[in-house]
Amino acid sequence: MAQLTTDNPKLTSASATFSLPGIRTWGLFSLLILLLLALAASLSLGSVNIPLKDILRILMGQEASRASWERIIWMVRMPGALTAGFAGAALAVSGLQMQTYFSNPLAGPFVIGISSGASLGVALAVLAGGLSLLAAAGLAGTLGLAAAASLGAGFVMILVLFTARRVSNHLSLLLIGVMFGYMTSAFVSILIYFSRPEQIDTYIRWGFGTFGGVTWQTMRVFAPVVILGLIMAYSQAKQLNALILGENYARSMGVNIPRARFMIVVSTALLAGVVTAFCGPVGFIGLAVPHLCRGIFHTADHRILIPAVALMGAVIALAADVIASLPGSINYTLPLNAVTALIGAPVVLWVILRRKS
Amino acid sequence: MILTTHNLTIGYTKTIIAHNLNLSLLRGELVCLLGPNGAGKSTLMRTLAAMHPPLSGEIRLMGQNIRQLKHPDLATRLSVVLTDRPDTGQMCGYELVALGRHPYTNWSGRLTQQDQQIIQRALALTGATDLANQPVAQLSDGQRQKIMIARALAQDTPLILLDEPTAFLDLPRRVEIMRLLRQLARQTNRAILLSTHDLDLALRTADQLWLMAIGGIIQTGAPEDLVLNGAFQTVFQNDGLFFDLDTGAFRIHDHPTGKISVHGEGIRATWARRAVERIGYTIVDDAPLVIEVLNDSYKLRGKIYKFLYNLVKDLA
Numbered sequence: 001m002a003q004l005t006t007d008n009p010k011l012t013s014a015s016a017t018f019s020l021p022g023i024r025t026w027g028l029f030s031l032l033i034l035l036l037l038a039l040a041a042s043l044s045l046g047s048v049n050i051p052l053k054d055i056l057r058i059l060m061g062q063e064a065s066r067a068s069w070e071r072i073i074w075m076v077r078m079p080g081a082l083t084a085g086f087a088g089a090a091l092a093v094s095g096l097q098m099q100t101y102f103s104n105p106l107a108g109p110f111v112i113g114i115s116s117g118a119s120l121g122v123a124l125a126v127l128a129g130g131l132s133l134l135a136a137a138g139l140a141g142t143l144g145l146a147a148a149a150s151l152g153a154g155f156v157m158i159l160v161l162f163t164a165r166r167v168s169n170h171l172s173l174l175l176i177g178v179m180f181g182y183m184t185s186a187f188v189s190i191l192i193y194f195s196r197p198e199q200i201d202t203y204i205r206w207g208f209g210t211f212g213g214v215t216w217q218t219m220r221v222f223a224p225v226v227i228l229g230l231i232m233a234y235s236q237a238k239q240l241n242a243l244i245l246g247e248n249y250a251r252s253m254g255v256n257i258p259r260a261r262f263m264i265v266v267s268t269a270l271l272a273g274v275v276t277a278f279c280g281p282v283g284f285i286g287l288a289v290p291h292l293c294r295g296i297f298h299t300a301d302h303r304i305l306i307p308a309v310a311l312m313g314a315v316i317a318l319a320a321d322v323i324a325s326l327p328g329s330i331n332y333t334l335p336l337n338a339v340t341a342l343i344g345a346p347v348v349l350w351v352i353l354r355r356k357s
Numbered sequence: 358m359i360l361t362t363h364n365l366t367i368g369y370t371k372t373i374i375a376h377n378l379n380l381s382l383l384r385g386e387l388v389c390l391l392g393p394n395g396a397g398k399s400t401l402m403r404t405l406a407a408m409h410p411p412l413s414g415e416i417r418l419m420g421q422n423i424r425q426l427k428h429p430d431l432a433t434r435l436s437v438v439l440t441d442r443p444d445t446g447q448m449c450g451y452e453l454v455a456l457g458r459h460p461y462t463n464w465s466g467r468l469t470q471q472d473q474q475i476i477q478r479a480l481a482l483t484g485a486t487d488l489a490n491q492p493v494a495q496l497s498d499g500q501r502q503k504i505m506i507a508r509a510l511a512q513d514t515p516l517i518l519l520d521e522p523t524a525f526l527d528l529p530r531r532v533e534i535m536r537l538l539r540q541l542a543r544q545t546n547r548a549i550l551l552s553t554h555d556l557d558l559a560l561r562t563a564d565q566l567w568l569m570a571i572g573g574i575i576q577t578g579a580p581e582d583l584v585l586n587g588a589f590q591t592v593f594q595n596d597g598l599f600f601d602l603d604t605g606a607f608r609i610h611d612h613p614t615g616k617i618s619v620h621g622e623g624i625r626a627t628w629a630r631r632a633v634e635r636i637g638y639t640i641v642d643d644a645p646l647v648i649e650v651l652n653d654s655y656k657l658r659g660k661i662y663k664f665l666y667n668l669v670k671d672l673a
Binding site: 103105235237238241242244245246248249251252253254255256294295297298299300301303 | 406408428429431432433435436437439441443444445446447448452453456457459460462464465466512
């Protein structure tokens with residue numbers, strides 16, 4: 001009798017997986033609620049204490065108790081929160097695509113050389129005087145760094161993909177990415193060795209990552225690129241599902257491999273590239289979030305995973321941003337990358353340990 | 358006629374593996390491609406599956422040259438079961454079989470009622486319905502192979518190609534998979550071509566054999582015809598292996614050690630013969646060396662042996 005009672009629920013819940021897609025819809029819905037909560041937390045926490053009532057009034061377009069609060073919400077916290085949300089979604093979805101495409105659970109958004117390229121670009125700009133060149137071209141400050149990062153990322157990514165055309169298997173492509181990473185970091189070390197402390201400081205700060213660097217003006221580039229990348233990724237959900245079985249099977253099921261590969265790589269480059277350009281090399285979100293969502297949703301179906309991963313990525317990025325700003329003063333925020341690593345590394349460890357058993 | 362090849366030459370730019378192949382596959386038939394390692398079975402399978410270009414000649418699938426078929430069209434005519442072992446993560450059996458509907462679903466991959474019926478039927482036909490809700494990563498090799506076959510069935514193609522579907526399986530599972538494939542060929546009226554190293558199973562289950570010898574010559578026919586005309590023996594016989602026409606099985610023979618007679622009847626005598634053949638003796642009727650098979654023991658040179666193990670030890 002005991003046998004029967006333990007067996008039955010398992011059977012019904014398992015068959016419910018197909019007959020009731022509602023469970024997954026509810027999962028996505030809960031993530032949406034979580035995202036709103038994280039947005040609210042991100043807007044209400046900061047160095048200046050603004051009551052929730054006033055935040056709501058400001059969001060509705062009404063007068064707040066103090067005029068300066070309006071400025072803080074609209075000009076500082078809102079762009080920061082939106083940037084964190086978009087960046088988290090972008091990194092997580094590009095990480096998911098790379099993990100599926102390379103059939104490697106430890107692949108992330110940066111395996112095609114984007115972050116190493118960006119760091120090289122920024123190092124050249126900051127340490128080797130490229131910044132003044134960019135400033136002369138009308139790209140000063142954050143925009144200059146973003147331009148340098150994009151150029152570097154694009155350059156190294158093209159090198160990696162060009163080299164990758166000569167190898168057939170995915171493991172080699174991953175290794176090529178890693179080797180290019182070593183080469184760029186070697187270059188960067190040399191540049192650092194010959195630089196002044198204040199230049200090095202700027203470079204290291206860029207490396208910490210931040211969601212605070214996007215203004216409403218640059219948001220006009222940032223948000224559309226992320227949305228375009230996300231749409232491209234979702235359009236490949238069916239192809240990504242087939243690619244789980246590897247390229248040979250996918251081709252036999254009618255997948256146009258070159259086209260799918262193009263869409264996946266371009267969308268990853270857009271998503272990870274624009275985030276790295278504006279926020280620096282934000283690590284671990286792209287690596288950890290897909291695993292978290294697979295574990296929670298118990299599926300390999302990208303039609304569910306892509307929206308789930310995007311929402312979860314946004315939630316985690318907002319949470320990381322809130323935690324990073326917990327010390328409570330503009331001058332004393334924690335490095336974003338330290339926070340994402342502290343959240344992300346345990347998730348990755350959990351994945352590795354679970355695979356062993 | 359599902360598939361025909363016309364003067365097909367296969368191989369790579371520098372080496373021709375086989376030329377002028379004129380082969381055909383019929384509906385409802387299970388065909389096994391057999392041949393020693395290095396004969397080019399994989400290359401032939403890959404060429405037929407349009408995964409590798411032919412050097413010359415053409416392959417017609419349902420009357421159309423496969424080189425001219427677009428990938429989506431090819432996918433509705435030809436499905437494959439490969440030796441690849443993809444990491445399927447959290448994917449359950451049903452989701453994997455559902456991938457077979459890929460060529461028929463819309464851009465988002467949504468399954469219609471009809472798709473779901475076809476998936477359920479594929480699971481039922483392969484006896485994999487119980488596996489539908491289980492993560493594929495946790496299935497045994499045999500169960501996994503059934504799910505992969507169900508996926509190919511769900512793809513609903515007149516031709517299924519399987520590359521060594523019984524490799525890595527234990528004997529009962531191999532028999533099960535081969536029987537399943539033969540049954541599927543009949544029931545669903547498809548052509549099924551598989552490559553295998555299981556000579557014995559292929560002899561017992563295939564409707565037709567394609568025997569590929571080193572040098573790329575392929576002989577086709579019913580298994581029995583190929584045994585009787587000596588083709589089977591020629592392709593596989595070498596120094597260590599010898600095909601016994603009486604038993605229909607291969608025997609391993611070392612350098613002959615001597616002649617021996619086994620007196621007695623029944624199962625115990627049969628296995629006593631096998632025991633001495635194993636160490637290189639030839640069985641003859643009137644050798645001076647004689648084993649007498651008694652009720653519960655064996656007698657050799659006046660000595661009684663309870664187990665063949667000791668008898669063989671003394672002989673060797």
